[in-house]
Amino acid sequence: MRRVLIWAPLGFFALVFALVMTGLLAPSDRAVKSAMVGKPVPGFVLPALVPGKPGVNSAAFADGKPRLINVFASWCVPCIAEAPQLMKLKQQGVEIVGVATADTPEDMANFLKTAGDPFAAIGDDRIRKVQFALGSAGVPESFVIDGSGKIVMQHIGYIGPQDMPKILAALAGVQP
Amino acid sequence: MIAEGGLAALWIAAAMALVQLVLGGSAARSGAEELMRATRKIAVVQGLLALGAFLTLILLFVQSDMSVLLVATNSHSAKPLIYKIAGAWGNHEGSMLLWVTVLGVAGAGVAIFEKRLDGKTLAATLAAQAVLALGFYAFLLLASNPFLRLDPPAPDGQGLNPLLQDPGLAFHPPTLYLGYVGLSVAFSFAVGALLTRQIGPAFARAMRPWVLGAWFFLTIGITAGSYWAYYELGWGGWWFWDPVENASLMPWLAATALLHSVTVLATRDGLRAWTLMLAVVAFSMSMIGTFLVRSGILVSVHAFAVDPTRGTFILALLAIYIGGALALFGARVGTVTQGSTFQLVSREGALVLNNLLLCVILGVVFIGTLYPLVAQAMGQQLSVGAPFFNAASVPVALALVVATMAGPMLKWRKDQWGALGRKMMLPAAAMVTIVVVLLVAMPGTPIVPLLGLVAAAGLAVASIVPLLGRKLRRTPIHIYGMVLAHLGVAVAIAGMASDTAFKQERLAAVRVGETVAVGSFKAKLTEIRPIIGENWSALEATLSIRRNDGDPFRLQPQQRYFSQPVTTTSEAAISTMIDGQLYTVLGASDGQGRYQIRMWWKPFVTFIWLGGFMIAFGGLLAMVGRIRREMRSEDEAE
Numbered sequence: 001m002r003r004v005l006i007w008a009p010l011g012f013f014a015l016v017f018a019l020v021m022t023g024l025l026a027p028s029d030r031a032v033k034s035a036m037v038g039k040p041v042p043g044f045v046l047p048a049l050v051p052g053k054p055g056v057n058s059a060a061f062a063d064g065k066p067r068l069i070n071v072f073a074s075w076c077v078p079c080i081a082e083a084p085q086l087m088k089l090k091q092q093g094v095e096i097v098g099v100a101t102a103d104t105p106e107d108m109a110n111f112l113k114t115a116g117d118p119f120a121a122i123g124d125d126r127i128r129k130v131q132f133a134l135g136s137a138g139v140p141e142s143f144v145i146d147g148s149g150k151i152v153m154q155h156i157g158y159i160g161p162q163d164m165p166k167i168l169a170a171l172a173g174v175q176p
Numbered sequence: 177m178i179a180e181g182g183l184a185a186l187w188i189a190a191a192m193a194l195v196q197l198v199l200g201g202s203a204a205r206s207g208a209e210e211l212m213r214a215t216r217k218i219a220v221v222q223g224l225l226a227l228g229a230f231l232t233l234i235l236l237f238v239q240s241d242m243s244v245l246l247v248a249t250n251s252h253s254a255k256p257l258i259y260k261i262a263g264a265w266g267n268h269e270g271s272m273l274l275w276v277t278v279l280g281v282a283g284a285g286v287a288i289f290e291k292r293l294d295g296k297t298l299a300a301t302l303a304a305q306a307v308l309a310l311g312f313y314a315f316l317l318l319a320s321n322p323f324l325r326l327d328p329p330a331p332d333g334q335g336l337n338p339l340l341q342d343p344g345l346a347f348h349p350p351t352l353y354l355g356y357v358g359l360s361v362a363f364s365f366a367v368g369a370l371l372t373r374q375i376g377p378a379f380a381r382a383m384r385p386w387v388l389g390a391w392f393f394l395t396i397g398i399t400a401g402s403y404w405a406y407y408e409l410g411w412g413g414w415w416f417w418d419p420v421e422n423a424s425l426m427p428w429l430a431a432t433a434l435l436h437s438v439t440v441l442a443t444r445d446g447l448r449a450w451t452l453m454l455a456v457v458a459f460s461m462s463m464i465g466t467f468l469v470r471s472g473i474l475v476s477v478h479a480f481a482v483d484p485t486r487g488t489f490i491l492a493l494l495a496i497y498i499g500g501a502l503a504l505f506g507a508r509v510g511t512v513t514q515g516s517t518f519q520l521v522s523r524e525g526a527l528v529l530n531n532l533l534l535c536v537i538l539g540v541v542f543i544g545t546l547y548p549l550v551a552q553a554m555g556q557q558l559s560v561g562a563p564f565f566n567a568a569s570v571p572v573a574l575a576l577v578v579a580t581m582a583g584p585m586l587k588w589r590k591d592q593w594g595a596l597g598r599k600m601m602l603p604a605a606a607m608v609t610i611v612v613v614l615l616v617a618m619p620g621t622p623i624v625p626l627l628g629l630v631a632a633a634g635l636a637v638a639s640i641v642p643l644l645g646r647k648l649r650r651t652p653i654h655i656y657g658m659v660l661a662h663l664g665v666a667v668a669i670a671g672m673a674s675d676t677a678f679k680q681e682r683l684a685a686v687r688v689g690e691t692v693a694v695g696s697f698k699a700k701l702t703e704i705r706p707i708i709g710e711n712w713s714a715l716e717a718t719l720s721i722r723r724n725d726g727d728p729f730r731l732q733p734q735q736r737y738f739s740q741p742v743t744t745t746s747e748a749a750i751s752t753m754i755d756g757q758l759y760t761v762l763g764a765s766d767g768q769g770r771y772q773i774r775m776w777w778k779p780f781v782t783f784i785w786l787g788g789f790m791i792a793f794g795g796l797l798a799m800v801g802r803i804r805r806e807m808r809s810e811d812e813a814e
Contacts (some may be wrong), residue, residue, distance in 0.1 A: 009456075010502035013460075013499060014499070016464075017499070017555060018545065022549075022552075022553045023552060024488060073683065074684070075763075075772050075773075077763065081766070102453060107683075107684050
């Protein structure tokens, strides 16, 4: 027993060495990709943030209709920049569900007044629990959900005009 | 010419290290007096040459000699002088040169000051130190020459990462390096002792000041680094469990365990094999940490870009040193006789518990840091975040606090539960009081920070208990060091728990003239204006802030733009009050007059760093106290 213990540190170090060597030879990809893509949306219920706009219940996502979850915030400046694209998506009949992170009702009401309001629902994710459950690391981020409630695509950063075809294709069920 | 001089000094230093290895090795074998004297002298010369090479590099940076590749890629003639100097080690080659310089100077220090250790062990220690230095000299000379020329010279330099243009950070890496490399001495002592099988109190007393010194610098480095990340990154957090932070935390945890176990070895001649193991592990963690940071194999905000050849080179060095030391340990430790034994309830018992708990935390941090690599080897990308580290380490840390309370109250070798219970009455009373106060005054306090505050209160009182009943003027300095360090732990934990439980955050996009509120503060954005600095331009917000109905004061957070290279940074504006800090950050604008403002009220957050510095100075006091004692007993012996 004592003999094994004495040599255990060296064995452990050999393992670590092998591990680090493989890491060194195969450099990693640096984008923070969600592990949730391809999986069903995690179950969550978020209360409404602003009056007159419902909260979000993910159980309702498996109704056969694709939709877009937009993780955003009133304090997030790129979110203002992507608002026109979201408005266009809404005009094309896309249902956009907002997950508002670390936000207050007053600030959000202000944001919707100035930036526009493409959202069918806005959930109050004050402590960012749902954002993290989705595998999102920042705002804005968007997730395309198919009719069965499965996450089919993650878009990191703001949605610019050049991103529209990709998003629309994912919503239409075309495999990227 | 200057650069060539530096390079020559480096080559000669490497040759000296080789001589030191041969002389030291044969001195350790034969025990010949002249060989030992020669080894000492060579070690001093080697240290001086390395220092000379490093000073040469600093001179090249100060002169902005753009014919040197390293200066041209990392400095700029328009940079303030202090950052020109700091630029010398703010890059891969320079930092490796600093590393090997500290290694050489530490070896010289051992050669000059170490008088108590038996001659053979000292010679073996210096030989081990020479082996370490040789590897890093080879790495510098063959794969990272800092004195490489650029022909033709560049018209001007390419700047320095603007995030590093900060007085705190300029001196942060050297401080950490002093800590890391200080642990190399403990490592070499352990290797030397394994070679000569001389492991006992004399060995422990020789090693202890080095461990304390390294630990002092590591603690200062981690504390300062945490404050730097806090105000410079603009995220309001003080610890991110980032691989680079973990790289400095892991050697610190091992060194903390080591400095407690070395005390057992010095005082009671116990824990022989364990202390040797910790000495090897502590420096191994320093090297692994540096390697992880330098190789860029882990994703981090601090990552340096390094080519794979260099990564492989350092990894090979690690394999030789760590693998070699562990193999030596395996081969020799079986022949190390067991030291003296002790009862479960004793000072030694508490210190063993402290060691085990520290090693558990070390294991948690190690696994969490390297797990992304495991996942990657299995074809997955993931990162391990704060939730894992907090959930896994905080309960252990709380248990560790209890061990820290009990340890100093216990007698060496054997004590009674009853006696411990009586001494624990006072801290227990403090803990109960805090529980009651918090439950009444702050009913919503989450459980983990609540436990943290309770543990802090208990430890604060318990850390003073060893002074009770002592004649304060006759109490040895190292006891004061211990008291101060343990009290610092309590203060730091109180700050962490208070910030976690009671901080308030507010994010808003506001126009000039609008007001944002957080906690008892109301901040009005009165102005946004552009300003120009030495090598940056910025947008500066002026916030007029009132606490309740108090006098208004101003905070001016900035969004800075550096041109060389193009980078944006947030300069948080922080107001420190007696009961906490108000932290404000200016974010991007929407182009239509609205600016992102982020504010935090962080009660007693400053205690974190106050505690950190108390811990560090506790270590310093202990070191000074120990060295004085050693010198006195030496005088008496003569």
